């Protein structure tokens with residue numbers, strides 16, 4: 001099953017999912033994840049599928065969808081949905097928080 005279908009299927013069944021792209025500069029991470037308007041990437045296809053599945057679900061009447069979009073660059077974490085959050089760090093307990 002294609003990744004863009006496998007991940008949403010798990011999410012809609014209540015499991016967490018992470019798609020992780022890594023590679024050298026210019027190797028196509030952003031292209032693969034975001035894509036273009038005419039060739040949408042994995043994130044866009046996956047989210048479209050999640051909302052299509054929710055719309056067609058007849059068994060549950062409540063869904064809560066949350067997502068985060070993080071970049072790790074030179075060992076610093078950036079929240080790409082909240083640029084003003086600055087540099088973030090991963091604590092030993094697994095939480096992501098602002099650097100002090």
Ligand SMILES: Nc1ncnc2c1ncn2[C@@H]1O[C@H](COP(=O)(O)OP(=O)(O)OP(=O)(O)O)[C@@H](O)[C@H]1O
Nearest residue numbers: 022023024025026027028029030031032033035036
């Ligand atoms: N499969 C592909 N088909 C067509 N163009 C591609 C493909 N993959 C990457 N590109 C193009 O190559 C260039 C670099 O890709 P991209 O920005 O996705 O790399 P990146 O790994 O995210 O880079 P960086 O680490 O610098 O952020 C872009 O202009 C992108 O449009």
